[in-house]
Amino acid sequence: MAVQTVQNGTGANAAGTTVDLGPAAALSCRECGERFDLGPIFACASCFGPLEVAYDLPSGTPDELKKRIAAGPDNIWRYAPLLPVPADVASKPNINPGFTKLVKADNLARELGITGSLHVKDDSGNPTHSFKDRVVAIAVEAARAFGFTTLSCSSTGNLAGAVGAAAARAGFRSCVFIPHDLEQGKVVMAAVYGGDLVGIEGNYDDVNRFCSELIGDPLGEGWGFVNVNLRPYYGEGSKTLAYEICEQLGWRLPDQLVIPIASGSQLTKIDKGLQELIKLGLVEDKPYKIFGAQAKGCSPVSTAFKAGHDVVRPQKPDTIAKSLAIGNPADGPYVLDIARRTGGAVEDVDDEQIVDAIKLLARTEGIFAETAGGVTVGVTKKLIESGLLDPTLTTVVLNTGDGLKTLDAVAPTTGPTATIRPSLDAFRDAGLAAS
Amino acid sequence: MAVQTVQNGTGANAAGTTVDLGPAAALSCRECGERFDLGPIFACASCFGPLEVAYDLPSGTPDELKKRIAAGPDNIWRYAPLLPVPADVASKPNINPGFTKLVKADNLARELGITGSLHVKDDSGNPTHSFKDRVVAIAVEAARAFGFTTLSCSSTGNLAGAVGAAAARAGFRSCVFIPHDLEQGKVVMAAVYGGDLVGIEGNYDDVNRFCSELIGDPLGEGWGFVNVNLRPYYGEGSKTLAYEICEQLGWRLPDQLVIPIASGSQLTKIDKGLQELIKLGLVEDKPYKIFGAQAKGCSPVSTAFKAGHDVVRPQKPDTIAKSLAIGNPADGPYVLDIARRTGGAVEDVDDEQIVDAIKLLARTEGIFAETAGGVTVGVTKKLIESGLLDPTLTTVVLNTGDGLKTLDAVAPTTGPTATIRPSLDAFRDAGLAAS
Numbered sequence: 001m002a003v004q005t006v007q008n009g010t011g012a013n014a015a016g017t018t019v020d021l022g023p024a025a026a027l028s029c030r031e032c033g034e035r036f037d038l039g040p041i042f043a044c045a046s047c048f049g050p051l052e053v054a055y056d057l058p059s060g061t062p063d064e065l066k067k068r069i070a071a072g073p074d075n076i077w078r079y080a081p082l083l084p085v086p087a088d089v090a091s092k093p094n095i096n097p098g099f100t101k102l103v104k105a106d107n108l109a110r111e112l113g114i115t116g117s118l119h120v121k122d123d124s125g126n127p128t129h130s131f132k133d134r135v136v137a138i139a140v141e142a143a144r145a146f147g148f149t150t151l152s153c154s155s156t157g158n159l160a161g162a163v164g165a166a167a168a169r170a171g172f173r174s175c176v177f178i179p180h181d182l183e184q185g186k187v188v189m190a191a192v193y194g195g196d197l198v199g200i201e202g203n204y205d206d207v208n209r210f211c212s213e214l215i216g217d218p219l220g221e222g223w224g225f226v227n228v229n230l231r232p233y234y235g236e237g238s239k240t241l242a243y244e245i246c247e248q249l250g251w252r253l254p255d256q257l258v259i260p261i262a263s264g265s266q267l268t269k270i271d272k273g274l275q276e277l278i279k280l281g282l283v284e285d286k287p288y289k290i291f292g293a294q295a296k297g298c299s300p301v302s303t304a305f306k307a308g309h310d311v312v313r314p315q316k317p318d319t320i321a322k323s324l325a326i327g328n329p330a331d332g333p334y335v336l337d338i339a340r341r342t343g344g345a346v347e348d349v350d351d352e353q354i355v356d357a358i359k360l361l362a363r364t365e366g367i368f369a370e371t372a373g374g375v376t377v378g379v380t381k382k383l384i385e386s387g388l389l390d391p392t393l394t395t396v397v398l399n400t401g402d403g404l405k406t407l408d409a410v411a412p413t414t415g416p417t418a419t420i421r422p423s424l425d426a427f428r429d430a431g432l433a434a435s
Numbered sequence: 436m437a438v439q440t441v442q443n444g445t446g447a448n449a450a451g452t453t454v455d456l457g458p459a460a461a462l463s464c465r466e467c468g469e470r471f472d473l474g475p476i477f478a479c480a481s482c483f484g485p486l487e488v489a490y491d492l493p494s495g496t497p498d499e500l501k502k503r504i505a506a507g508p509d510n511i512w513r514y515a516p517l518l519p520v521p522a523d524v525a526s527k528p529n530i531n532p533g534f535t536k537l538v539k540a541d542n543l544a545r546e547l548g549i550t551g552s553l554h555v556k557d558d559s560g561n562p563t564h565s566f567k568d569r570v571v572a573i574a575v576e577a578a579r580a581f582g583f584t585t586l587s588c589s590s591t592g593n594l595a596g597a598v599g600a601a602a603a604r605a606g607f608r609s610c611v612f613i614p615h616d617l618e619q620g621k622v623v624m625a626a627v628y629g630g631d632l633v634g635i636e637g638n639y640d641d642v643n644r645f646c647s648e649l650i651g652d653p654l655g656e657g658w659g660f661v662n663v664n665l666r667p668y669y670g671e672g673s674k675t676l677a678y679e680i681c682e683q684l685g686w687r688l689p690d691q692l693v694i695p696i697a698s699g700s701q702l703t704k705i706d707k708g709l710q711e712l713i714k715l716g717l718v719e720d721k722p723y724k725i726f727g728a729q730a731k732g733c734s735p736v737s738t739a740f741k742a743g744h745d746v747v748r749p750q751k752p753d754t755i756a757k758s759l760a761i762g763n764p765a766d767g768p769y770v771l772d773i774a775r776r777t778g779g780a781v782e783d784v785d786d787e788q789i790v791d792a793i794k795l796l797a798r799t800e801g802i803f804a805e806t807a808g809g810v811t812v813g814v815t816k817k818l819i820e821s822g823l824l825d826p827t828l829t830t831v832v833l834n835t836g837d838g839l840k841t842l843d844a845v846a847p848t849t850g851p852t853a854t855i856r857p858s859l860d861a862f863r864d865a866g867l868a869a870s
Contacts, residue, residue, distance in 0.1 A: 107604065198862075210857040368563070416634040418633050
């Protein structure tokens, strides 16, 4: 197990104590490869490239490792040997997300003309009902290791709830920043866990700019911003989606995955997780294709993919898929690389197609997805129609959130079949009796 | 495995084929004990008492049965040998609820002065985020066995979503009846799964009366009303809460359970489940206490308990805990029996205490509960203060639903700590920086 001394000047663990984040050996720059000691840093000191966690992966045979995983808890901590967390992580208070259902979606497959097998990885089953619980849970352990006492983030939705809930349970103070004019429902979800919630007079960009200032100021001393100074650790949480999908398929790689793109981090980390499983011999080394899914109203990556560009040009988002509405996705270029390397693609669907896809998934599989789930299901349909996705193979589609959080998307077109007086005659006239 | 012929005249399986509901041997009257063949009937032909499922419980040693359960899926079907479902139930399309988290609630225990161990059984992790998925999943299998093609219910909330989702996935048509003036959010949750949703011009009582008429009419031919003509099977789903709690405690009985009361069915079935586990030798035969929890605005059972009555006098509900607002609870007298037999109690809390308890659970454990969860947590607090619940023992508190479905309860008192301009000065003035 790697134990590293925190670099001087990182602002954490000033006492110079050691940091135990299990198999995490160092941070390495994704651009130039330079390595840094584990610490709350996120950009390469040489080239400003993003940092990611490098591991000493566990030794032992694949069967031994599978047995070790199977003996673990029914949450992401079963994969502790592959994550930047201490070995005893499961005994610490945390929100314990993961091991959500991989639903075999035979009804949906039939409607889409898929003759292979189709599975929906349904992350609405997480504690606060989105995949954000995975990444926040890892950030919590990094914050603990670095001696932070406050967890923070800027958010307009899922992340605020995930941070609030995890901080409450793990014994951190939380202070979350939101635009001041959010809908009341979202404010309630962010505030109910009892941490501090600060409305910022401005839009989401203003909130982000303010948070960047705060990180560099003594006022933010001791604060872990889960998706800024803890981002290299936070991002690793998405690897657990890859691990779970393969384990739930009986330690087999799917042939095709359809993954939503916001910043693009989730897609790149799922690819990283699949590569690790191949390297460790937990799954067969065979090709798989990764497809990225965007909303047309915020489709910088799919636009670049279709144009054959390596650079992603920012867009101003205008879509009902708010949780994917990042106009300048940090990991966009890496997503393009992965889609091209694996033989996948990046596609987008418009708001009407998103709503149709949410309803399609609900009426075929009983899963009520967030708009992001409508994006992946809608894109899957489109990819089959265009011939890019092979309907005879094994495909996994991600639903990363819960429809209860985006009721507005379907409300205008979802209502009663009929409204009648309470009488059998009225019911007969409505034509709804059994045929 | 018991295979029974459906009674003539029950309206299902008119062809006289046999019904395989696994270990379910018969229906028996809870009042007079008379037995009936398995069928879609719910009241005793002799005394009109409620019918419940009688079992041929599995033979074999406790260790063999534990091993068989552990080898099952991570949902309620792992307990198929103890439920009215066929042995191959896990291979049929269903919503597969259960095996939700039993959260060790150390932070909440500390706040409540509990020195023993406190656990929250968090059923917000079910597919449609309430315990109703458990009972509906069993009703689906009964409906399949009896040849029904339409699933139905009257509902104002959780049940509508559970029926809609399960019917969609299991391949049934659904037709759910609601009062015509429900809030739009609840209508969306009921309608999104694509079944028929019928608004009835009237209140919830009118809806129920209409459904009773429909069951007796040819218009309702082939319809399974999950909580009426399938009620004996439906109710058994709540036993799985007992099984899971004990298995998750390492096959040990808790000393005390705090359970919400709507109709009272859930509480009586949890007791039935615990008794079965004792009988089968899966847990030690030792005393446990069952506490019932109501909202003061709908507290017919706690009122009767405190007055020492055996009869429950109906009340007109007026509480924010809508999912518990049954003024004339069918199983009220049985709840009184169980609370008295086990040495428990029935207590209630007012709306303000419910809201406080929702927030207490959220800020200590990161669990955002429905109002029903506020009722059980609030009652637990009150029972400790009054000395009826022993804080040195092992206690399990149920959260049966999700806070996202009852945002209105906490919205008026849950908001930002501060609203500021996006500047460090403004933030400093707000006094929220680290101390």
